[in-house]
Amino acid sequence: MALTRSTGKHRAPGRVSRNGARIAGVATLATTGVCGTLASPAAAAGNDTSATPASSSEDTGTFMILAADAEADSIADEVADQAVTQKRAAIAREEAAEEARRKAEAREREAQEARERAAREAERKRLNAYQAPVAGSYVSTAYQAGGGYWSSGSHSGIDFHAALGTPVVSVGAGTVVEAGWGGAYGNNVVIRMNDGSYTQYGHLHSLNVTTGQSVLPGQQIGLAGSTGNSTGAHLHFEARSGADYGSDVDPVAYLRAHDVNI
Structure with a gap:
């Protein structure tokens, strides 16, 4: 906001200007003695000089009053100028503070958006993450191991201890x-994974999920x-490319492809 003092041809002369002119005039009159002549016609005729000292005293008093008035006007103008300067400085500080506040809010919004993006990315990774079906275990029977235990003649999955x-x-x-x-799998759970593959968990003692239920990585199912x-x-753990028996794939390779160290 700009603060200005009125200017232009309609502005009346300032008190300083007017009083300055008066002072200059009085000083001239006092110096030349014209003031005394105008103030006392008798003295001008040379018949009576007693009026001269009174006239000089009066002129000197007028001069002092005008000088004091001019000084007061000068001080008032300085105070007014200082007030304008201080007001401008206050406005500048307020504008700077407002700008700083807007920048701080913008930085906070950016930081919040970054946190939200990071949270979404972490959730996405969590939902897409894979892990072993039994924590801290190992494969006790390999994929496609042969033997009479399996009706197909080979192991269609892997066994975890x-x-x-x-x-x-x-x-x-x-x-x-x-x-x-x-059947031969006993109590079992089959899950259609979000990537379209299937996993099977057999010989369970008990189940913790039901058909149609959504599950998350690491959620207990039995x-x-x-x-x-x-x-x-x-x-018994199997990985399949489809829902039907016989579409099994190597479970170890399947898990390792999903960054699970087996």
């Missing part, structure tokens, strides 16, 4: 498409057991 009652979790996010008795065609407690 797991004592009875060991928690079994979903290796990733997906939807349960089967939860219940699965407890390890020895139901169905089993000789002892463990987890």
